[in-house]
Amino acid sequence: MSNYAYTKISENVQELMSSRSQYLSGFKSLGDFLDFRRVSRPENFGEAQSRVRFNLRRFSSNYLAIIALLAVYCLLSNPWLSFVIVVGGVGAYGISKRPTNEVQIGSRVYSKSSLYITLACILFPFGLFASPIQTIFWLVGASAVCVLGHGALLEPPVESAFEAVEQQV
Numbered sequence: 001m002s003n004y005a006y007t008k009i010s011e012n013v014q015e016l017m018s019s020r021s022q023y024l025s026g027f028k029s030l031g032d033f034l035d036f037r038r039v040s041r042p043e044n045f046g047e048a049q050s051r052v053r054f055n056l057r058r059f060s061s062n063y064l065a066i067i068a069l070l071a072v073y074c075l076l077s078n079p080w081l082s083f084v085i086v087v088g089g090v091g092a093y094g095i096s097k098r099p100t101n102e103v104q105i106g107s108r109v110y111s112k113s114s115l116y117i118t119l120a121c122i123l124f125p126f127g128l129f130a131s132p133i134q135t136i137f138w139l140v141g142a143s144a145v146c147v148l149g150h151g152a153l154l155e156p157p158v159e160s161a162f163e164a165v166e167q168q169v
Helices: 003-025 045-058 060-077 079-096 112-129 132-153 158-168
Strands: 102-105 108-111
Touching: 045 060, 045 132, 060 079, 060 132, 079 112, 079 132, 102 112, 108 112
Parallel strands: none
Antiparallel strands: 102 108
16 A cells, blocks of 8 residues: 555545534433423524524534434334344445456356346345334434434523623623
8 A cells, every 4th residue: 555545545445534523422422412401482583493493503413412322212112113124234335346247146147237237136035024114214203303402492591692692792
């Protein structure tokens, strides 16, 4: 490997680590995220919108973690969908790692594209049985209820009012 390749890999790893640390630094504490003293019903729709906007900026990392946990729950509670995803991923990876463009199985020779098509044709009925559309709609709905519900009900802290005044000055 050339020196340029090592430098490029090193830069990519450093960029990945810095983006990871920025993401992790965005997490707010559980006490701040679940501060029940600040929970109240908004007066009107405009106030609910401003609360959601503020809380989306403030708790975006926490919300992404909630959505990721809901997605994991979807995969654990739907074993057929998990099976289709794992078999499809492993099958596609196995086909892509073949050194040649043709594969001989028995006395027949198949191209990689025909193996991909066969894999898709085998997994398609299982995919329909696994109801991925229903799972996606459930995930979107549950995420929206959790994120928008939390965002609308949690009042911004008192310090946020001072931050807005400082930014205007």
